Structure formats: C-alpha cells, structure tokens
Amino acid sequence: MRKVLMGNHALSYGATLSRVQVIAAYPITPQTQVVELLSEIVADGKLKAKFIRVESEHSAMAACIGASAAGARAFTATSAQGLALMHEMLHWAVGARTPIVLGNINRAMAPPWTIWTEQNDSLSQRDTGWMQVYCQNNQEVLDSVIQAYKVSERVLLPTMIVLDAFVLSHTYEVVDIPEQEKVDEYLPPYNPPYKLDPDEPHAFGGLTGPDGYFELRYIIEKAMEESREVWRETGKEFGEVFGREYGLTEEYKTGDAEFLIVASATIASTARVAVDVMREKGKKVGLLRIRVIRPFPFDEVRECLKGRKKVLVIDRNVSFGFGGIFYQEVKSAMYNEEHRPPIFGIITGLGGRDVRVEDIMEMVEDVERREKPEDIIWKGVRV
Amino acid sequence: MRLPLPEREVMTPGHLACQGCGAALTMRLALKALGPRTVLSIPACCWSVIDGPFPHSTVNVPLFHTAFETAASTASGIRAAFEILGKEDVNVVAWAGDGGTYDIGIQALSGAAERNDNIIYICYDNEAYMNTGIQRSAATPLGAWTTTTPVKHPKSEPKKDMVSILAAHRIPYIATATIAYPEDLVRKLERAKETKGTKFILILSPCPPGWKTRPEDTVKLSRLAVQSRVFPLLEIENGEKWILNMNIKKPVPVVEYLKLQGRFRHLKEEDIQRIQEYVDKEWERILKRCGLA
Ligand SMILES: Cc1ncc(C[n+]2csc(CCOP(=O)(O)OP(=O)(O)O)c2C)c(N)n1
Ligand SMILES: [Mg+2]
Numbered sequence: 001m002r003k004v005l006m007g008n009h010a011l012s013y014g015a016t017l018s019r020v021q022v023i024a025a026y027p028i029t030p031q032t033q034v035v036e037l038l039s040e041i042v043a044d045g046k047l048k049a050k051f052i053r054v055e056s057e058h059s060a061m062a063a064c065i066g067a068s069a070a071g072a073r074a075f076t077a078t079s080a081q082g083l084a085l086m087h088e089m090l091h092w093a094v095g096a097r098t099p100i101v102l103g104n105i106n107r108a109m110a111p112p113w114t115i116w117t118e119q120n121d122s123l124s125q126r127d128t129g130w131m132q133v134y135c136q137n138n139q140e141v142l143d144s145v146i147q148a149y150k151v152s153e154r155v156l157l158p159t160m161i162v163l164d165a166f167v168l169s170h171t172y173e174v175v176d177i178p179e180q181e182k183v184d185e186y187l188p189p190y191n192p193p194y195k196l197d198p199d200e201p202h203a204f205g206g207l208t209g210p211d212g213y214f215e216l217r218y219i220i221e222k223a224m225e226e227s228r229e230v231w232r233e234t235g236k237e238f239g240e241v242f243g244r245e246y247g248l249t250e251e252y253k254t255g256d257a258e259f260l261i262v263a264s265a266t267i268a269s270t271a272r273v274a275v276d277v278m279r280e281k282g283k284k285v286g287l288l289r290i291r292v293i294r295p296f297p298f299d300e301v302r303e304c305l306k307g308r309k310k311v312l313v314i315d316r317n318v319s320f321g322f323g324g325i326f327y328q329e330v331k332s333a334m335y336n337e338e339h340r341p342p343i344f345g346i347i348t349g350l351g352g353r354d355v356r357v358e359d360i361m362e363m364v365e366d367v368e369r370r371e372k373p374e375d376i377i378w379k380g381v382r383v
Numbered sequence: 384m385r386l387p388l389p390e391r392e393v394m395t396p397g398h399l400a401c402q403g404c405g406a407a408l409t410m411r412l413a414l415k416a417l418g419p420r421t422v423l424s425i426p427a428c429c430w431s432v433i434d435g436p437f438p439h440s441t442v443n444v445p446l447f448h449t450a451f452e453t454a455a456s457t458a459s460g461i462r463a464a465f466e467i468l469g470k471e472d473v474n475v476v477a478w479a480g481d482g483g484t485y486d487i488g489i490q491a492l493s494g495a496a497e498r499n500d501n502i503i504y505i506c507y508d509n510e511a512y513m514n515t516g517i518q519r520s521a522a523t524p525l526g527a528w529t530t531t532t533p534v535k536h537p538k539s540e541p542k543k544d545m546v547s548i549l550a551a552h553r554i555p556y557i558a559t560a561t562i563a564y565p566e567d568l569v570r571k572l573e574r575a576k577e578t579k580g581t582k583f584i585l586i587l588s589p590c591p592p593g594w595k596t597r598p599e600d601t602v603k604l605s606r607l608a609v610q611s612r613v614f615p616l617l618e619i620e621n622g623e624k625w626i627l628n629m630n631i632k633k634p635v636p637v638v639e640y641l642k643l644q645g646r647f648r649h650l651k652e653e654d655i656q657r658i659q660e661y662v663d664k665e666w667e668r669i670l671k672r673c674g675l676a
Pocket of ligand 1: 520
C-alpha cells in the first residue's frame with residue numbers, strides 16, 4: 001500500500017509494523033507526531049502495546065530499558081534536548097545489552113533556542129555504543145526501523161534511526177507501506193537469551209571490578225563489529241523481501257568519478273541532484289552516502305575512496321576544536337591506506353540553514369580550485 | 384504461639400552489608416512477604432553493593448541494577464513489559480534508598496505515581512547518602528551530622544515529608560514500617576501486593592556506620608524511633624484516609640533515641656529541645672490527619 005507520509009509518521013508506521021510492545025516517550029518539537037500517531041494506533045487497538053506517557057526523556061529511556069530487559073520490544077523517539085537528557089541512559093541501554101530502537105529527529109542544540117536541523121545532537125552520542133542510521137527519505141525511515149530491530153536483536157545493541165528536522169520529519173513523501181505478514185516473516189518476535197524472569201532469577205548489571213568490566217567492553221566492541229555484516233545481510237534480505245535493498249553506504253555515479261562527494265542524510269539527496277547537473281556539464285563527480293556511521297563502514301569507505309583525485313566530505317555538524325565529524329572519521333579511516341586521496345572537509349547548513357543544489361556545486365568548485373586540503377572550510381556562513 | 388511471619392526465606396546468605404545493617408534486614412523481611420515471584424529494580428545505593436559483586440546475587444529474585452534516578456521509571460517499563468507479555472502474577476518492586484527517593488529520583492517516582500503504574504516502590508530510609516560516604520540527603524533529620532553537614536553546621540532543615548508528597552498523588556496505598564515491628568511490615572507488604580496501582584512503602588533502616596551506632600542497636604533504634612514518635616507507623620489509603628497503626632500515648636523522650644547515635648552527639652540541650660518540639664508538632668499534625676486530634 002502506498003501512502004503519503006511525513007517522516008515522523010514513517011517512524012510510527014515502522015514501529016507499528018515491527019509490532020513494538022512497549023513505547024515510552026516524551027514530546028519535543030519536531031518529534032511530536034511520532035508519538036501522537038503511535039498513541040492513537042495503540043488506543044485504537046491496532047497495535048497490542050503499552051504506551052507509557054513518562055514525565056521526561058530520561059525516564060522514557062529508563063522505561064524502555066526495563067521493558068526490553070523484561071523481554072518486550074521497546075521503542076521511543078526524541079530530538080536534541082531530549083536526547084541529551086537521555087545520555088546517561090543511552091550508555092545504560094548499551095551496557096545492559098537492550099536492543100531498543102529510538103527515532104531521533106536531528107535538531108540543533110540550544111542555546112539559543114532553535115528547532116531546525118543539525119546533527120550535533122545524535123553525533124554527541126556517537127561513543128555510547130548505539131548503532132546510528134542516517135536516513136535520506138521517508139521510505140528509508142520506515143524501512144530502517146524494521147531492519148534496525150532485526151539487527152539490534154541479533155547483536156543485542158540498540159539502534160538510533162536519525163532523520164533531519166523538517167526536511168524529513170515534516171515533509172510528506174510517497175511511502176510504500178509493507179504488508180504486515182511480510183514484515184512478520186522478515187522480523188521474528190523478540191526473544192532475548194536472558195531476561196528478567198522469576199522462573200530463572202539473575203541479577204543484571206551488578207558491581208564489576210577491573211577483573212571483569214574490561215571483557216564486557218570487549219564483547220560490546222565485538223558485537224559492533226559483527227553488526228557490520230548483519231547490517232549488510234539484513235539489508236540485502238530486505239531487498240529480496242520488499243524490493244528495496246540497503247547497505248551501510250550507498251554509491252551514486254562513482255564508477256569513473258575523479259571527484260567524490262561524501263555526505264549523509266538529506267544533504268546526500270541534494271548532492272545526488274548536484275552530481276547529475278555537474279555530470280551534464282562533463283564533470284566526473286560521484287557521491288558516497290554514509291547511511292550507517294556506527295558501526296563505521298570501513299570497507300565500503302576505503303574501497304570507494306581509493307584512487308579518487310579529490311574527496312569532499314560535507315558535514316552539517318561540528319566538533320568544536322576539531323571540525324566536521326564525518327570528515328574526521330572518513331579521514332582517519334584512510335590514514336593507513338596506501339592510496340589515500342586528498343580529503344577536504346566543509347561545514348555547512350548548521351541550525352537548519354538551507355543547503356541547495358547550487359551550494360553543493362559551489363563547494364565542489366571551491367575544492368577544485370584548492371591545492372591543499374584544509375581541515376575546516378566553512379560554506380555559507382555570513383561573517 | 385505462631386509467629387505471624389512467613390517462614391520462607393527468599394534471600395540467601397552471603398550479602399555484603401555492614402554488621403547491623405537495617406537495609407539488609409529490611410530486604411530479608413520484605414522478600415519473605417513478597418515471595419519469589421518478585422522482580423527488583425535497584426538504583427545506585429548501598430543495595431547495589433549489598434547484593435554482591437557480579438556474578439553473585441543474594442536476593443534470589445531477578446534484579447535489575449539501574450541508574451540512580453530511575454528506580455521508578457525502570458520499574459514502570461518492567462511492569463509494562465509483563466502486562467503485554469501476560470505475566471500478571473509478578474510483583475514489580477522499585478527498591479531505593481532515601482537519596483534515590485527524596486532527592487534525585489523524586490521526578491521519576493512522581494511520574495509513576497501520577498500515572499498510578501502498578502508497582503511497589505520501597506524506600507529503605509537510612510537518612511543519608513551512605514553508599515558515597517554519609518552525605519546529607521533531604522531525608523536527613525534536623526540537627527544530624529553528616530560529612531556535608533559537619534558538626535559546626537549540622538543539618539538545619541527538618542526531614543522532607545515524603546509521605547505527604549506521595550499522599551498528594553492520591554495513590555491507593557502508602558505505608559511506613561520498621562524492622563522492629565516485622566509483623567506490621569510484612570502485613571503492609573502483603574497488602575501492597577494485593578493492591579493495584581502505585582504503592583509506596585517507607586521503611587526506616589538504621590545504618591551503624593552512618594548513624595554512628597552500635598550494630599546490636601539497630602532493632603532497638605527502630606523501636607525507639609516509633610516509641611518516641613519520631614517515625615510514626617502509618618497507612619494511607621488513596622491519599623485521603625490516614626490510619627495511625629500505633630498511637631503512642633506515652634512517648635519515650637526523643638533524647639532517648641538521639642543519645643544512642645553518634646550523629647547527634649554534638650547537640651546541646653536546647654538543640655534537643657528544638658527537635659523534641661518539632662517531633663511534637665509533627666505528631667499533632669499526624670493525629671489531625673488521622674482524625675484523632
Ligand atoms: C547520577 C548519579 N549521581 C551520583 C551518583 C553517586 N551515588 C551513588 S549512590 C549515592 C547515594 C545513595 O544514597 P541513598 O539513595 O540514600 O542510598 P544509600 O547509599 O544510603 O543506601 C550517590 C550519590 C550516581 N550513582 N549517579
Ligand atoms: Mg540513604
């Protein structure tokens with residue numbers, strides 16, 4: 001069935017089709033429609049789930065963790081300040097190995113108060129151990145929720161599905177809604193190996209000294225590493241069942257490209273149009289979209305960057321004192337490679353400033369003119 | 384004579400509490416009443432250590448260690464999961480210290496209480512942050528020494544009235560208890576088990592290292608707290624019907640309770656008088672609310 005959906009409702013549909021059992025959430029602009037629609041779906045009895053209307057995001061994540069540890073599939077959604085408030089519990093969800101899925105609408109952090117898009121909220125949570133998927137359209141948002149439960153429950157790590165505020169969250173697009181039976185076939189019920197069960201009592205998360213903690217962290221890293229292949233496999237299987245295949249990254253006209261743009265989220269969709277326009281003018285440009293940043297797609301990135309003349313990484317985020325975060329990561333992934341291209345980093349579109357096709361073409365021209373890579377090139381800032 | 388306490392022991396030996404720990408005895412009695420079909424959500428507090436280091440556990444029921452301020456919200460999540468999974472016969476218990484209840488966890492507790500989530504919230508109250516080395520909490524009584532209220536400036540505020548705060552939430556059942564009256568404690572937990580909605584049980588739990596008391600005085604202190612009217616034994620139904628379980632007609636002077644505790648050793652006579660007056664005033668309020676004034 002095809003429907004015209006806003007990005008936020010694509011999250012709600014994804015959660016419903018995944019038959020989530022416990023939802024705990026707190027409203028924040030621009031996420032509200034996610035939980036409003038889910039409240040309705042649950043109230044109408046169309047989804048057999050408990051909706052806990054918690055008093056904060058911190059409690060939302062705590063409740064999801066409790067529910068997941070007790071054996072239920074749990075879902076929440078938030079944005080910016082809400083995600084930051086969850087921070088302590090984001091670590092908890094990873095350490096407790098609870099495969100929760102969270103929808104995060106990328107919104108810039110206050111102050112000053114603002115509600116428009118930027119990736120600093122989710123990228124600030126990069127090192128918590130959550131897997132992170134950056135979506136480029138509403139179809140991908142819906143599909144990624146379903147895929148995320150499959151991966152998360154296999155490797156026992158939680159996943160964050162990330163979408164741009166307004167550009168996706170409030171933009172209506174045609175979305176193919178998969179049939180429930182097919183989703184049920186693709187995504188088996190959640191049945192964790194260990195759970196809170198009076199018939200088999202265990203203590204979870206008890207005091208652990210230097211003797212044991214180290215190994216537990218090692219196991220989490222191994223699960224992250226294993227998840228790369230699981231994302232690839234389940235993304236391929238998704239294609240077989242639903243006709244839309246997903247990988248950790250996506251390439252566009254990269255075959256003979258001498259100049260490679262690396263981008264994520266909706267800037268990547270805009271860059272795709274820019275690539276088409278530039279190709280018409282005879283430029284050999286291609287695009288690598290990073291969809292999953294944790295686990296980091298080392299193989300895909302290295303393979304794609306190999307032998308390019310110039311690489312431009314576009315970031316809608318900034319790690320103050322260092323630069324764009326995708327840029328840092330791509331650059332460091334290439335450091336030990338034999339054929340490393342010069343990599344340029346551009347920061348743009350912070351706080352939701354529009355990034356247009358022309359802007360991306362200008363960025364490419366700018367980088368073409370430059371001899372040496374620079375760590376931070378600002379595009380569009382009025383200073 | 385038959386002791387009105389369940390014979391069963393759910394908790395097993397081997398816990399890591401200090402000698403004379405009120406909180407350890409509290410858990411033992413609570414689990415006798417609650418039984419093995421219980422799940423515990425325990426935030427940061429002494430009990431996150433008492434249960435034993437991984438992989439050991441002394442409670443012998445499923446225990447989820449959670450963050451300091453999330454005893455209630457984690458329990459709400461567990462309850463929601465059990466409801467949707469059709470496991471209705473399990474007691475979901477949030478088990479927190481006074482710091483995790485009166486201070487940092489009050490928001491999550493208030494949220495759960497307002498939603499009337501079907502959980503039993505038990506606060507074992509040792510009247511300070513003991514896990515981190517005896518710092519003041521909102522439950523620390525007037526005049527007490529702690530490491531952050533040194534004898535030069537002991538606590539100048541009275542204990543927060545947590546029971547009234549919960550009563551204002553109109554939850555179906557609230558009770559206070561001490562280990563000195565185990566049959567009363569067990570009866571209250573059995574009542575909590577049978578009641579739907581949010582239940583709040585406050586249990587005074589003397590702490591020998593924190594209160595500077597002798598380990599063998601833990602039960603005696605618990606009894607004196609009641610007999611001196613410092614810690615009234617109460618039940619509150621729906622936030623409205625207040626029941627005084629033990630009307631102390633001839634109270635022991637508060638000084639008898641205070642003088643066994645090193646944390647009050649610095650108090651001068653006039654300080655003790657002030658505390659006595661405060662206790663008297665509070666008792667009058669309780670009597671009024673219980674319709675006994
Ligand atoms: C967010 C956060 N802040 C501070 C701490 C440190 N901390 C752990 S236990 C504790 C005190 C607990 O006091 P209480 O709840 O009264 O339990 P008790 O230790 O007395 O049993 C503190 C401050 C923490 N774990 N988490
Ligand atoms: Mg305490």
